[in-house]
Amino acid sequence: MAESARELLQRLLARGDGVAVDGGRLTLTPASGHPVPAEWLSEHEWPLITEAARLAGMEPLEYIGHSVGNYGPRKDGGVTLQFRSLIDGRDWYAIFNAYTTRARTTKHGKAGSPLPKGRFRMGKRSNFLKFWNRTGQKVPKSLDAFSDYMGKLRSQIFTGHQSKGERLEAATLAPLCIKQQELAAHPHVNIPGKARVTSGLIPGKVRVNFPGKELAQPQQPRGLQPNQTTGDANYGNTVIRECGYKGIPKPPKEQTNEEWLEEYGRAG
Known part of the structure; x- marks a missing residue:
C-alpha cells in the first residue's frame, strides 16, 4: 500500500529533516545532508505542501x-x-x-x-x-x-x-508560508522525545480557516487541459521546482518512499 502524504511528512519530521513552505514552495533539508532527487521532489512537493497546510489549518x-x-x-x-x-x-x-x-x-x-x-x-x-x-x-x-x-x-x-x-x-x-517549527510542534505530528502539545493550535500561529469549511482528503488537480472560454479559469499544468540530484545508485523514479528515505539516511 502506497504511503500517504501525511505518513511521509510524519516520517520526514521524525527523522529530523527540515520541512517547511517558504514563498509558496516546499523547502526540504535532509538531516543527513544528502541532496534530494529532483524527480522525487517533483512527485512529492505538492502533496507534502497540501498536508503541511492541512496541519497548519491553512488553505493551499x-x-x-x-x-x-x-x-x-x-x-x-x-x-x-x-x-x-x-x-x-x-x-x-x-x-x-x-x-x-x-x-x-x-x-x-x-x-x-x-x-x-x-x-x-x-x-x-x-x-x-x-x-x-x-x-x-x-x-x-x-x-x-x-x-x-x-x-x-x-x-x-x-x-x-x-x-x-x-x-x-x-x-x-x-x-503560502509555514515554518518547520510550526509543523514539528503540531499535536498530530509524532516525533520521538517531543513534548506533547495539547492545544489544537500551533503556538503563536494565527489559524487561517475558511468559515464552515470541512477539510476533505487531499486532491492533486494536476495536468488539467487548458480551458479557453472567455471569463472562465484558464487551467494549466503546475510547474514543479527541480533541485540538484547526485549519486543515487537506483533511479529515484524507481524507488519507493521507504527506499529513498533509507538511502539518504545511510548517507548521513
Missing part, C-alpha cells in the same frame, strides 16, 4: 489562470485571478482593479482606447503590484506587461482570507 491554493474584463455598472477594469484548493478542489478567485485602456497615444492606438484582449496595466500603487511584490517574482519593466508574466504564478502555492462565497480578499492573497 494553486493558481490556474486569470481573466481580464470590465466589471460593475461603471465597467471598471479589473483582472481576476483563479485558484483551486489542493485540499478539496474547490475553486476560488480574487479580483484586482486594473486599467484595460491605453495610458498614452502610440502607433498601436490612441490614449483611452481599449488594450488588446486579455491585456491590462497597473498603477504604481495598485494592490496588484503589492501582491506581485509579495510573490517575489520579478516585476516587469513596464506595468502593462504583466499579461506576459502571469504563468510564473503556477510555480507557487498561495493562501488568503475568504471574502464572500468563493471570493478571496485580494489584499490578503500571498504565497
